[in-house]
Amino acid sequence: IKLDLHRRDFTINTLALRLDGRHYGDLHDYWGGVSDLQNGLIRVLHSLSFVDDPTRILRAVRFEQRFNFQIEDRTLELLQAALPLLDRVSGDRVRHELNAILREDHHLAMLDRLAELDVIPAIHPELVWSAPVRALLAELQTEALEPEWGLDELDATAELQRDLSYVLWLSHLAADKAQAVGQRLRLPQALLAVIAEAQSILSDLESIEGRQPSAVVARLEKVPHLAIYAAYLRTGDEEIKTALHTYVQEWQHITPSLDGHDLRERGLPPGPHYRQILNALRDAWVDGRVSSTTEEQSLLEKLIQEYTPTREQPEESEH
Secondary structure, three states: OHHHHOOOOEHHHOOEEOOOHHHOOOEEOOOOHHHHHHHOEEOEOOOOHHHHOOOHHHHHHHHHHHHOOEEOHHHHHHHHHOHHHHHHOOHHHHHHHHHHHHOOOOHHHHHHHHHHOOHHHHHOOOOOOOHHHHHHHHHHHHOOOOHHHOHHHOOOHHHHHHHHHHHHHHOOOOHHHHHHHHHHOOOOHHHHHHHHHHHHHHHOHHHOOOOOHHHHHHHHOOOOHHHHHHHHHHOOOHHHHHHHHHHHHOHHHOOOOOOHHHHHHOOOOOOOHHHHHHHHHHHHHHHOOOOOHHHHHHHHHHHHHHHOOOOOOOOOOOO
16 A cells, blocks of 8 residues: 555545555555645645656646645645656647646646746747736636537537637638647547647638628638637627627528529429529528518529520531
């Protein structure tokens, strides 16, 4: 039991109670764990602790902030000396530790402390913890997530907040740097795609600002809702916020009353013009140019004439 406990991260993790017979309840405390608990200290068991496992650096900070403890002075020296060793830790293991931090109630304080100790740039030199990013992650804790965003279908609340945290954090970086950090952390490809989409929206606001609703629908219809919500939180432009919110709440749900069967019944041969006609009908509804099925039918007749292929005239005979 003593050898097993000696493999623990910190002295406060080394306490064990006996469960056998007359020894039931006896406490094993070989490395002063009780004293460190009473004094609120995070202390490693030996000088090579962070060398053996550099991820203990992140766990030391997580426990320190969770319990409002203090990393003991010598342990802090060892921690800072071991920072370069984080580079040899796999992205999966580092991400696992960051995920654990992002699930904590005091994750902002933990990230503040990691930045203070230069742990964050040791994870990746392009990863930056800044006041704007902190403010966005703080907003996640207070922002009521309305059901029309469709994000409650993605995952449990904790995982959703974790993924949004990564998107908001990394989308503040340049696109190539965000992808480099994401690759370092071995983030899922789907999440890397969401980060790229959020950055694309934010760098292409002219495609949304002041445009017709149909143009906004065309721009966003294939974009994941997580990316749209991240862009909504990040932009300070109220017009953009309104357009993004109206898209998810209203515009994306508008469809024409007619479909491909109706076009086929009109004698229109199948082809790519089906999608063009139906999109044109949808756009008319979204923009308010059509407000009744009668007006929709009238517009359809014009579109059919426009998209009906003209038959080639036979060449005249020379004789």
